[in-house]
Structure formats: C-alpha cells, structure tokens
Amino acid sequence: MTCQTATLTLYGAAASGSVAVEAALVLLGLPYRLIEGATWAEASARDRVAASNPMRQIPTLLLPGGEVMTESAAILIYLADLHPEARLAPAADDPRRGQFLRWMLYVSSAIYALHWIKPDVTRIGAPEGARAAVVDAVHERIAFCWANMDVQLTPGRWLLGNELTVLDLYVATVSRFGPWRARFCEVAPRMAEVIHRIDAEPRLAALWRERFPEA
Numbered sequence: 001m002t003c004q005t006a007t008l009t010l011y012g013a014a015a016s017g018s019v020a021v022e023a024a025l026v027l028l029g030l031p032y033r034l035i036e037g038a039t040w041a042e043a044s045a046r047d048r049v050a051a052s053n054p055m056r057q058i059p060t061l062l063l064p065g066g067e068v069m070t071e072s073a074a075i076l077i078y079l080a081d082l083h084p085e086a087r088l089a090p091a092a093d094d095p096r097r098g099q100f101l102r103w104m105l106y107v108s109s110a111i112y113a114l115h116w117i118k119p120d121v122t123r124i125g126a127p128e129g130a131r132a133a134v135v136d137a138v139h140e141r142i143a144f145c146w147a148n149m150d151v152q153l154t155p156g157r158w159l160l161g162n163e164l165t166v167l168d169l170y171v172a173t174v175s176r177f178g179p180w181r182a183r184f185c186e187v188a189p190r191m192a193e194v195i196h197r198i199d200a201e202p203r204l205a206a207l208w209r210e211r212f213p214e215a
C-alpha cells in the first residue's frame with residue numbers, strides 16, 4: 001500500500017476537510033499534487049483513494065517515499081511538528097501543547113467524525129426515510145459540541161492565544177460544514193471572531209475563496 005512519490009500527494013476536494021491540510025501546506029510553502037474527488041458524493045472518488053486509504057476518505061496524504069497519512073488532525077499535527085520554524089503548533093514542552101492536542105482531537109472525534117453519517121444514514125442502520133431527522137440530530141450535536149468548545153477556550157488573536165496554529169485552520173474549515181457558519185457563529189461567538197480573522201488572513205484568503213466557493 002505504498003508507492004514512491006517525488007513530492008506530497010493529497011487526495012482532497014473543495015468544501016472538504018482536505019482544505020485544512022491545503023491551508024497548512026500553503027502556510028508552510030510546501031508544494032503538493034492534488035487529486036481532486038468528492039468522496040462523500042462520488043463512488044469513483046472513493047474508489048480512487050481506496051488503494052491508499054481503505055476507509056475511502058479524504059484527506060489522504062502520501063508522503064514523499066510513499067508513506068500514507070490519514071486522519072485530518074494527525075496530518076495537521078504531523079506537518080506542523082515537522083516544520084517547527086513555522087510555529088503552527090505549540091512544541092511538546094510548550095504549556096499550550098495539552099490544550100492544543102485536546103482541541104485538535106476533539107474537533108476530529110466529536111465533530112468531524114459525525115459527518116460520515118450524513119451522505120447515507122443507512123450507514124448507522126437508520127432507514128432512508130429518517131434521513132432528514134438524522135441529519136438534523138447530527139447538526140444539533142455538532143452545534144452543541146462547538147458551543148461546549150467555545151465556553152472552554154480563551155482565544156486571543158487566534159484560538160490558542162497570540163500565534164496562529166493548525167487548530168485555527170481546522171476550525172475554520174470544519175465550521176463551514178453543516179450546520180454551517182451562521183449557526184457556528186451563533187453558538188460559538190468567541191471562536192467566530194477568530195475564525196473571521198482566519199478567513200481574512202492574506203496568505204489564505206485566495207485558498208478559502210477557491211476551495212469554499214459557495215461559503
């Protein structure tokens with residue numbers, strides 16, 4: 001399940017979690033080859049990524065040399081740690097490291113993972129007829145999780161204080177998924193203020209525009 005590549009190869013899609021990884025790669029100035037495909041909507045995109053990631057999900061990152069990285073939070077932490085000079089993650093001995101890891105994993109497991117249910121509610125054994133109710137319930141749970149995070153963080157200019165980290169990129173991306181930004185801003189007003197700053201970050205504004213064209 002490995003293949004030799006000259007550079008980074010990212011399986012991703014507009015309006016998906018891969019955009020957080022793309023944002024990190026832009027800030028790090030790392031070139032990458034993008035293989036575009038909306039896995040949640042197209043079987044062909046799922047089939048394409050399956051050889052590298054049997055979960056058939058994006059983001060999937062192939063490192064130079066062929067090693068496969070999956071799991072958005074792990075990819076973001078890995079890239080940030082590999083390039084400490086860019087200061088996109090607190091170092092292991094930084095007092096902010098614990099909360100950084102806590103919230104990275106929280107966004108991944110409490111929020112992002114729930115989106116897997118939505119393209120096909122029969123995945124969790126719900127009847128197709130219950131689709132609207134299941135999706136509503138998922139969105140309510142996600143809104144609750146954002147609110148819960150918002151009351152426990154004390155953002156500065158960025159979510160963890162005065163330095164932009166991959167947590168900012170992650171929240172800026174996942175908060176664009178259902179129940180969408182308007183609800184996010186309502187339930188997480190303190191994070192919303194920071195997220196608007198991330199949307200406007202000059203090095204990323206073009207990427208957000210191109211990769212979230214409908215937002």
Ligand SMILES: N[C@@H](CCC(=O)N[C@@H](CS)C(=O)NCC(=O)O)C(=O)O
Pocket residue numbers: 015016017018039040046056057058059070071072073108112113115116119
């Ligand atoms: N745990 C994974 C979740 C990734 C994920 O859910 N990706 C979506 C796109 S945003 C996907 O590929 N879905 C395919 C599907 O629903 O079958 C991560 O954090 O990277």
